[in-house]
Amino acid sequence: MKTQNSTLATLPILFGFFVMGFCDIVGISSDYVQRTFGWSPAMTGFVPSLVFIWFLFLGIPIGNHMNKWGRKNTVLLSMAITVIGMLLPLISYSSVTCMIAYALLGIGNAILQVSLNPLLSNVITNQHLLTSSLTAGQVIKAVSSLVGPEIVLFAVAHFGDDKWYYCFPILGCITLLSAIWLMATPIKREDSATTQLLPISDTFFLLKDKKILLLFLGIFFIVGVDVATNFISSKLMAERFNWTTEQVKFAPQVYFLTRTIGALLGVFFLARIAEMKYFRVNIIACLCSLLILAFVENDITNLICIGAVGFFASSVFSIIYSMALQARPEKANQISGLMITAIAGGGVVTPIIGIAIGKVGIIGGVCVTLVCVLYLTYCAFGIKTGKLN
Incomplete structure (x- = not known):
């Protein structure tokens, strides 16, 4: 029964790696951003920056505070930020809101990458199985990177080139489902007293x-x-x-x-x-x-x-x-x-x-x-x- 519970708790965590791969849509989506808003190549080059620069500012602070908040709560926080960012262009579509959406995607992804890997160790104590699970997570992330361009093209095919940003709410809905699944899964919290801030x-x-x-x-x-x-x-x-x-x-x-x-x-x-x-x-x-x-x-x-x-x-x-x-x-x-x-x-x-x-x-x-x-x-x-x- 303990092994079964561990497996059930592992599944929503591994699904979180699929959400982790969403940041890779910056490659193909930046082409649509450039055409839609008439940006120069130099300006378009800052689109990935809006996603990845947050690792510089958030990696160490989030890691230091994660045990205070709890790893599961930190993962859920990252997904909440991602969902908000992905729904924003539907509320108000402009170059500014798209940039904010990319930034929130990056912030959520940075927090997720810091917290999701350690969360696996909350449910898997065997080192060999943990390594295998982490590897499986990276494969799931890679699959997400493969699917990402298809989601962008799906939005373009069904709603038109000017509605390419409809890929954002699709990603947001998947993230929301991942968060609900994780929230509903009981996971024992780690002992924060053993880690000094x-x-x-x-x-x-x-x-x-x-x-x-x-x-x-x-x-x-x-x-x-x-x-x-x-x-x-x-x-x-x-x-x-x-x-x-x-x-x-x-x-x-x-x-x-x-x-x-x-x-x-x-x-x-x-x-x-x-x-x-x-x-x-x-x-x-x-x-x-x-x-x-x-x-x-x-x-x-x-x-x-x-x-x-x-x-x-x-x-x-x-x-x-x-x-x-x-x-x-x-x-x-x-x-x-x-x-x-x-x-x-x-x-x-x-x-x-x-x-x-x-x-x-x-x-x-x-x-x-x-x-x-x-x-x-x-x-x-x-x-x-x-x-x-």
């Missing part, structure tokens, strides 16, 4: 350690690569090959599909191959894929390269995250909050890409992504594993 400055102080700083930037840039490839994939196919709105949806879908496959295979290979060896092989392959994408203009080749970036970069986040925890295991909670904060890289890199596209065309956006991968190549070959001195 530390000043935010104590966590940022860890960045004085060179290795932690380099790994923090590694998370920053791998998320930047992820969001950037999602952001520019459809734009690249449209600009280079005049693909239609219906055709360009395949670019981010190929990216998310190969990323999902890569993550699944990564779980298998990382159990058998040294993580640094796997990191080095994959990041070199990712670098080669981006070089081909930058300088070879063939639609099939470019689509394959977009998929290759997703495949080869899929396990890099978890490898760098693991390296950071291994470096300072006695600071695991603070390291975790710090690395989640680095997800803000997705909000910093894309405006730079938008400016680069506006100045030199789509090749500029690819080259900015290439710079991010060059830094990750340095991480793969220049940082040693093991505990810091």
Whole structure:
């Protein structure tokens, strides 16, 4: 009976990972924002920033206060914020309300990413099962990233190009269902008395350690690569090959599909191959894929390269995250909050890409992504594993 109750409590938490994937609609939806409001490429580049910049401000504070509020309550708070944001454009549709909707989606997602993973440990005590469940959650998130563009296109197909924002209330309704399911599921609250509330400055102080700083930037840039490839994939196919709105949806879908496959295979290979060896092989392959994408203009080749970036970069986040925890295991909670904060890289890199596209065309956006991968190549070959001195 205890195992059955644990399984029933796990299901709504895992469904929360589907909500976590909603932030990836910024790639395809930014195309509609740009056309609707006549924004420049540089202005459009700030759309992902509205979603991902909140990790910079909320990751550590939410992590520090989560045990005070309770993990389940923190997850429910994130979903409430997301629902409000997703319904806002229906009340008043303008460029301002759309920007606020994206911001609330990002705020909710930042809180969700900090709180949902730890909530799983409230119902799963076996470490092996917990790892498997976390992996399953990431797969569910990847599936959500695949479905996201279809939800946007569903709204466009049924309500018209000018009503693309109807995808927001669809996402809001799914989030509301997830929140109701979780709210109705009894989950024992964690013991908050065992966790001391530390000043935010104590966590940022860890960045004085060179290795932690380099790994923090590694998370920053791998998320930047992820969001950037999602952001520019459809734009690249449209600009280079005049693909239609219906055709360009395949670019981010190929990216998310190969990323999902890569993550699944990564779980298998990382159990058998040294993580640094796997990191080095994959990041070199990712670098080669981006070089081909930058300088070879063939639609099939470019689509394959977009998929290759997703495949080869899929396990890099978890490898760098693991390296950071291994470096300072006695600071695991603070390291975790710090690395989640680095997800803000997705909000910093894309405006730079938008400016680069506006100045030199789509090749500029690819080259900015290439710079991010060059830094990750340095991480793969220049940082040693093991505990810091």
